Amino acid sequence: MLQSKSFVKKTKQGRIQKVVREHYLRDDVYCGFVPCSACDAAAERKLDAAAAAILVVDTNVVLHQIDLLENPAIEDVVLLSVVLDEVKNKNLAVFNRIKALCTNKARRFYVFANEQHRDTYVKDMVGESSNDRNDRAIRVAACWYQSHLGESTKVLLITNDRDNKRKAIEEGLNAETVESYVRSLAQPGLLDLVVVPTSGDVTMEDAEDHRPSKKKVIYNEHKPMSEVTSGLRCGIYHQGKLRVNRYNPFEAYVGSESIGDEIVIHGRSNMNRAFDGDIVAVELLPQDQWHESKSFIADDDEEEEDVHLAPNSADDAPRNTSSTQSTVGSSAPSVSSRPIGRVVGIIKRNWNSYCGSLEPMPMPAGSRGVAHALFVSKDRRIPKIRIQTRQLENLVNKRIIVAVDSWDVLSRYPSGHYVRTIGDIGDKETETEVVLIENDINTRPFSTQVLACLPPLPWTLSLEDLSNPNRQDLRHVRVFSVDPPGCRDIDDALHCTLLPNGNFEVGVHIADVTNFVHPGTPLDEEAAQRGTSVYLVGQRIDMLPKPLTEDVCSLRADVERLAFSVIWEMTPDADIISTRYTKSVIKSCAAMSYVEAQARMDDSRLVDPLTVDLRNLNSLAKIMRQRRCERGALTLASAEVKFEIDSETHDPLDIGMYQIREANQMIEEFMLAANISVAEKILKYFPLCSLLRRHPSPTKEMLEPLLRTASSVGLNLDVSSSKALAESLDNAKSNDPYFNKLIRILATRCMTQAVYFCSGDLTFSEYYHYGLAASLYTHFTSPIRRYADVVVHRLLAAALDIAKLPPIFQDGPQLTGIADNLNYRHRNAQMASRASVELHTLIYFRTRPTDTEARIVKVKANGFIVFVPKFGIEGPIYLTPRGDKGGDWVVDEVHQRVTKPGTNISYAVLQTVRIHMEVVEPQPHRPKLQLTLI
């Protein structure tokens, strides 16, 4: 073991400090080549003896060609630790992907710690930049490999850096560019994955496209980073995350903390190549240019234009839609109060891979060559992406994934590369997969390691479980469950017994998932990563493997199951006298659906014990609900729809609103009560590391659209507190039966989402759950489908001294990380269900053009957005033909009304209109639902 010291100078809070760190060099870092005899026999080996060449890749190859590396055709790659460190510093997402490759046992990717190896460590040279030093380190390591493995094995350095390649060849190494290497593999499909370098690293092969005279700068150059940071510091620029308008991709907002308001950005040229989600630096435009432009609904096809596939041609300029928008339509452009700006620099890119399809185009004559195509993302906020492909005929009319590589000032669209094909456009399976991919939902089958953690099947109650002193035998109690019809993952059950003193014993029994999912196991890690089960129309993506979800944990009828119970003693007035928590064994006597339970309660002839229990519970629930509403809990509404699915074709047969019955509300009430009781218990024992759920109070600005809509119809809403809002929502009545629900739906949309958090991160007053008007709340009742509940189960078990608290709870940042992941997964799961509903709506209306009633929810200059209560659909309706910028119509912001001057035709918000819904295909394979006014 040799030792050397590296000297680093480092500034810390502006001060210059010399930091000396030790750096140990070692001789026990091995090459990982299977037949190597020089290295320690016990060392891990991954590089195959039969490999044609051992590949050593440089940092930029990993950063840009990660899609290629993930392809199974690329194997026997050595990743140097210097490369990994650089990748990690530059792009964490890519680093995580390469890390997954290195840890994947099926792939032959070997990590070589060159910085720790005695022979491959390189000292910094005076005057050498860190880039040059790292390049040198890579070459030295490649050299070492070549001499270590001998002449019989070829070591190939893959680099796109011309200089590096030249030096490597001078030093007697084999070096190639990515493109030439992939060409040598003779797999044409693979070439599509190669990112074509845009900078002058390598001479472009398509040099004939190079027409320098025609090159024209379309976008402004981004300001250098140093200028951006100094500009931010002195307040010329403002930093924030760019969010593109969903309805109009030419408009974006940057929420800036320094201004405290949103900066509006109009047009692609002002957005200056920024993507949705990028962290950008924005410069404000002079105040006289702050025109209040009309808010338009941009049509899908607005961007439709002649496609110029040759890159960098002059006519590629983005038309400045904002300037036309701002002058036409309003006779005197009023100076708006909202600041308007333009992007001057991008601080952090949010580039991803996107799902979409190629823009229809005539097939080029020679179909074998390289074709340029424009890719249209399904997400409308993403601009078109230019890609190169050699397999155009295979890609048209397919859903494909494309990754973005760069966006040059000379090019109107960003350029990217093809990643993979999902399937045919319009196909239900393909589109569902698109939904899942877009929301980052893991649908892979559970790995063997995960499945190995399952208990032996078929599982039955063992004597061990029964003899456990912490587990109470409640099999004699009449427990039953009420769930949606067809529910297989039953995670809650109830009981209600009349006590001799006239009180009720009410128990909520939750599936004891933590009895099977132990902390730190692969099963637990997988569940933590998935975070939640995802419910799509006619499909469920489980968080836990199927045997657990549907059998072992599910509290099905007439089988003995393990449960975690919360048992209250309640007076007939629903006052809780005592609360008890215990692990238990139960045997459910009935698994009912909501409809069944409701029917039993309503049928006055039935007086069997089960029905009596249900009625008792229901009367208690009503009192609890009443009390909760008095405290100020909001009854919000959302437009949930239900499909009837054909069992053969899995196509939707019927569509309707999800009906909420008393039975639903009864179950909900007890689940809320259980969650609140558990939250109190765990917070008492673990004030710093409990996982709770909070719902932040909405700010004035967030409720602004609701208030404006309400006042336009003469309704005054009091939003000073949740109680006031609840009351004024209750009073919002008119002769229109749907009016109240509509207002509630609009109110729901103004709220933020409730989020999980770790109790140590916030102060007690921030724990408040606004919607439920509860000072404490958590999730305890659905551990089969939510990981948060699993965490809470562990906390509760530790609070009861049944189990030890897993060490992860000691680690604050890690716990916060779990909470953040759960929030992310939860949000994505919701988005995916919504998208799935939309998809099925489209399929449903494909064969059934319908006339129906709709309500206007938002008014725009060239139309309005309507909501169809019957189907829960929202969509735009255009008043003016496409292309016309709505000159005929005048918007009245105050009254939320759009009028045609000279006539008395006007449309106001919340007004009912008759519409026609039909699926149209303006272009083949691109169906969309179109709403038109009748």
Added chain:
Amino acid sequence: MEYVNPLTGFRVDGRRPNEMRQLKGEVGVVARADGSALFEMGNTRVIAAVYGPREIQNRGQQVNSNEALVRCEYRMAEFSTGDRRRKPKGDRRSTEISLVIRQTMEASILTHLMPRSQIDIFVQVLQADGGTRSACINAATLALADAGIPMRDIVTSCSAGYLCSTPLLDLNYIEDSAGGPDVTVGILTKMDKVTLLQMDAKLPMDTFENVMELAIEGCKAIATYIREVLLENTKRLECQRG
């Protein structure tokens, strides 16, 4: 931050989790002292000087006239860290470490053999890079042995921490300032007795046992090295005598 690289398994300075920094010990570095030693653990460098046994200077301090009085003074040199320290001595931390070292050394010195006398141990940190407490105890042991003060056994000390779900031996400054648990153990190696155990964080019992086990392993390795140094020193003295 990753203190253990998940792909290579190396720590930030290239060690494996169960590896110690390079040790270096030298005795007789201060000519005027009765015993002295220099001890290095990587970049942590400590000098210790022992005076005594000698007559008690201030009788007021004497607690028990049948035993020798052990005094210890720990201080950090102004230049020992990157920033220049303003108060090298007398702050809470120095006082605490002085006390810790004194108590640890007292446990091994056969104080009843030297009644009415006092032993002064001065330790000075020349260069700090984490684990100064351990390095001071090791240096003091060497210096006491050099001074020929009778001891029950050699006391050695080593720290271990727990970062990235891995027990790490002998934390350096970067790892020390990560905020994780830091267990400092001092043991009488041959007698297998613990004389010092400090931790200022929470750790679950089973993990704590693993971490402490690792620290004890470290102490034993240091003891072996210290014996070597002393043996070599004795051999050298033997040669000088002829």
